[in-house]
Amino acid sequence: MMDRALLLTRLLERAGTLFPAKAVVTRLRDGSLHRQTWSGTLERVRRLAGALTELGVRPGDRVATLAWNTSRHLELYFAVPAVGAVLHTLNVRLAPGQLTRIARHAGDRVLFADPEFAVAARDLRDAGVEGIVALDGPDDGGANPRGWLDYEALLAASTPVEAFPEWDENQAAVLCYTSGTTDDPKGVLYSHRALALHTLAIALPDGFGLGEADVIMPAVPMFHANAWGLPFAAAMTGATLVLPGARPDGAALVRLMASEGVTFAAGVPTVWLDVLEALRGGEARPGALRRIHSGGAPTPRALVDAYREEWGVEVVTGWGMTELSPVGMVCHPRGFMAGWDQERLAPVRTSQGTPLPFVEVRIVSEDGAEVPRDGETPGELQVRGPWVAGGYFAGEGEASGAPDGAFRDGWLRTGDVATLDAHGYVRLVDRLNDLIRSGGEWISSVRIENALMCHPAVAEAAVVAVVDVRWQERPLACIVLRTGAEPPSPEELLADLRAHVPSWWLPDRVVFLDALPHTATGKFDKKELRARFSPRPAT
Amino acid sequence: MMDRALLLTRLLERAGTLFPAKAVVTRLRDGSLHRQTWSGTLERVRRLAGALTELGVRPGDRVATLAWNTSRHLELYFAVPAVGAVLHTLNVRLAPGQLTRIARHAGDRVLFADPEFAVAARDLRDAGVEGIVALDGPDDGGANPRGWLDYEALLAASTPVEAFPEWDENQAAVLCYTSGTTDDPKGVLYSHRALALHTLAIALPDGFGLGEADVIMPAVPMFHANAWGLPFAAAMTGATLVLPGARPDGAALVRLMASEGVTFAAGVPTVWLDVLEALRGGEARPGALRRIHSGGAPTPRALVDAYREEWGVEVVTGWGMTELSPVGMVCHPRGFMAGWDQERLAPVRTSQGTPLPFVEVRIVSEDGAEVPRDGETPGELQVRGPWVAGGYFAGEGEASGAPDGAFRDGWLRTGDVATLDAHGYVRLVDRLNDLIRSGGEWISSVRIENALMCHPAVAEAAVVAVVDVRWQERPLACIVLRTGAEPPSPEELLADLRAHVPSWWLPDRVVFLDALPHTATGKFDKKELRARFSPRPAT
Secondary structure, eight states: OOOOOOOHHHHHHHHHHHSTTOEEEEEOTTSOEEEEEHHHHHHHHHHHHHHHHHTTOOTTOEEEEEOOBOHHHHHHHHHHHHTTOEEEEOOTTSOHHHHHHHHHHHTEEEEEEOGGGHHHHHHHHHTTOOEEEEOOSTTOOOOOOTTOEEHHHHHHHSOOOSSOOOOOTTSEEEEEEOOOSSSSOOEEEEEHHHHHHHHHHHHSTTTTOOOTTOEEEEOSOTTSGGGGGHHHHHHHHTOEEEEOBSSOOHHHHHHHHHHHTOOEEEEOHHHHHHHHHHHHTTOOOOTTOOEEEEOSSOOOHHHHHHHHHHHOOEEEOEEEOGGGSSEEEEOOOOGGGTTOOHHHHHHHHTSOBEEOTTOEEEEEOTTSOBOOSSSOOOEEEEEESTTSOSSOBOOTTSOOOOOOTTEETTEEEEEEEEEEOTTSOEEEEEEGGGOEEETTEEEOHHHHHHHHHTSTTEEEEEEEEEEETTTEEEEEEEEEEOTTOOOOOHHHHHHHHTTTSOGGGSOSEEEEOSOOOBOTTSSBOHHHHHHHHOOOOOO | OOOOOOOHHHHHHHHHHHSTTOEEEEEOTTSOEEEEEHHHHHHHHHHHHHHHHHTTOOTTOEEEEEOOBOHHHHHHHHHHHHTTOEEEEOOTTSOHHHHHHHHHHHTEEEEEEOGGGHHHHHHHHHTTOOEEEEOOSTTOOOOOOTTOEEHHHHHHHSOOOSSOOOOOTTSEEEEEEOOOSSSSOOEEEEEHHHHHHHHHHHHSTTTTOOOTTOEEEEOSOTTSGGGGGHHHHHHHHTOEEEEOBSSOOHHHHHHHHHHHTOOEEEEOHHHHHHHHHHHHTTOOOOTTOOEEEEOSSOOOHHHHHHHHHHHOOEEEOEEEOGGGSSEEEEOOOOGGGTTOOHHHHHHHHTSOBEEOTTOEEEEEOTTSOBOOSSSOOOEEEEEESTTSOSSOBOOTTSOOOOOOTTEETTEEEEEEEEEEOTTSOEEEEEESSOOEEETTEEEOHHHHHHHHTTSTTEEEEEEEEEEETTTEEEEEEEEEEOTTOOOOOHHHHHHHHTTTSOGGGSOSEEEEESOOOBOTTSSBOHHHHHHHHOOOOOO
């Protein structure tokens, strides 16, 4: 067989030559839309690759971005790995101190940033970044911050790369840091090979099921683990790619999906809650929308039901981690469930599903043995596969290769607690850190949250452990009510809960908040909530 | 990223653990059905792998099969590569002389054969095969030929392999010979990596679109290039796999598809003509059947139309070669064609489609330049990619590594003439060599001509394809007699030919001419002859 490396440039060349007229659409800050074709994108990436080399970017160098989902960010997704360098997507929601710590650790040399992040970018220059290029959405005009290079001027002046260089497929292509909910963020270095295989797998019918006829919108930011692989999958399939630009709210996403005929969109549950509000508020239903993928956090059943019943849209759940490029599992009902009613399907639809091909899972109890496949016995979810990290990025000047505690015996220890049933469905019970230990028994905060969010008045619910003298820990529920909803009493909520969880799981306290704190990746910041209500000693 | 090899055993372990209760169904000779689960198949493959090692099969050894599509053949598909050996699927339709030549070239050490091939197997023993195992369909009973081992006895006595060994993913897994149209058959050695990537690609929505809910029936024999990858794809997706056993006719295939709820089936156009006849003859329509893939030869538009209009089944065409594992392209209408009527879609549906991801194509004119993407200008179709052969298998005791003419500059020269249009659709126009495609098999006109010209009365012989409703093409022989020779009867010529070529290669018609038309370079002008005897409609 030919020794052809699995390189990301192959995906873009494919899109540019076999699907040349298909579009990449970007929502600009003024709400207007920028359009370019895949063949135009290929030509611009050739120019950008030339410009990177002319800027002095060498193979292995880290090139950082601080940017929203735009066609320019997409061009960097392909051009930086094309020249053998590493695209480091910085999370724009991180605190300044975290950003500089991460950029220094990564050794970022050049930064491509939307000008709104000028303050953070200045800090990054102090952290060692040598040059900054003003990115922003295309055609947005406006002046660049002082001392920044202009993206379009760079492209206009560059000599396009005629033929993309060949690299070993294990060459690093992208670097992304974990959200660091428990400790310091850690870098995960994705190879061309890992991303190429991940792209094939997520596009499968039992993955996201993506093809040329799809119009794909990553609502998930491109600074999150490869936007879940969707920019690469869109190029591979020749699909139309719709990029929602800066700070889209629910209404903006609905309008964009409607105008562009989006068929598949992906984002965190919070985004789909916002979109649901916008739809209920009277925004026109996007007629072509078939499926949305809700990931990054457990998806409440109420959300799945609302989309199906009110809007005829299937919510596909799954499971991933930054360490998995990031998708590890996608959830679809099996063929034999075709006749099941929604009640019977509900626990399936809100499970994490089944691993993608070549992702291997095992669920291991505390004594190191695999748990029975009974859908009941919990254990730690461990994974391995060709797009699973084998270690964390060591950073500039640090010793590399020291195996982290998360990587042992060739398996990644995810820190998630899960069960596996006889049909191969994995169900997350909780994060190891989010489990509530009450009187020697485990309480799943996630299951209580899902049950609470079924209540029509509840918009969001987070359940955390508070220290208890008698039981060690007891659950406390933090509730955000839906706008305009008739507020229920705590007693009413608890009475409702009884139908869904054991009585000793019932939270001892229910507090109503105006908003829940979220992490930079949009998850409930339970660390903050715990600290607020019951400082727990570090484990 | 973890260094996890792409091995075929991962696909089977996946099927056995995540889809344990799903079935592999085999049609037996008496028409009854044998069923086993994927978890049962995994366990039997562990036993078979143990048995192979106990038989003395070592990594790199070739293990041949002469068998129909059965669960035992499937077990060999996984067990032989699992122990690092090479599965060599012999084409049961080859003439005895061809079989022994190929087996000797391959250096086959062990043969697993259905007992009906006892005569051929005896010849293979002379060609160096050390041991023969009687395979047949499961539970078919009957006595094994003398000196053959019994498959079930081997499994019963073996020590199952607990954990499949790890191999480099570039390790050879399967060997298949080309049909040897212009000259001797050539061996193509597939690696685990190539087959794994091929499996991912064909399962994509714009490939065959395969998922867990599918019931997949390869009507294409498992002795043809990996049965087009479907046994591996069924394992990867957890689909039900339906194997039609020995010599299924159209009616048997229809009944099998109906009883098992087949959703996707694949075979050569001749098979689909037979199935169409059976359906028209009153066999019950298989209610679950959504799509059939028709490949191995150009699919007539009438066939596509008949399935759609009469039976509501979509015929998906494509293009492949033994050298491509074998699928290179699959044809689907694009999203923008959604509103097109059937007349406008027809040329799209009968084109070869668009290359799968990571398959790169170029169409090159005689001067070596790529032709314009205008859908008009023909050139030679050349391909490259990670599941494209980079050379042919050299065989036992031969020098290896000498690059063949088909492989130059890293591209495989396919010998097919094609056009490429602005949307990336490839259309086969003609063939560089005048091969005759009969029922999905190749007939070499050159070899028949050479055999005919051995007859003392024959001065010149040209064999051309004439259109045939059932077989697409059949050979017609044009003979110029030697002056003064005693003219033989057509029957006498054909009887003579039988010694040299398979019986199904025998020309359907023999015509005597005073002279053959020649081209300027002295070659037979076959285009002229074809036009005279069977004007072929332009596609």
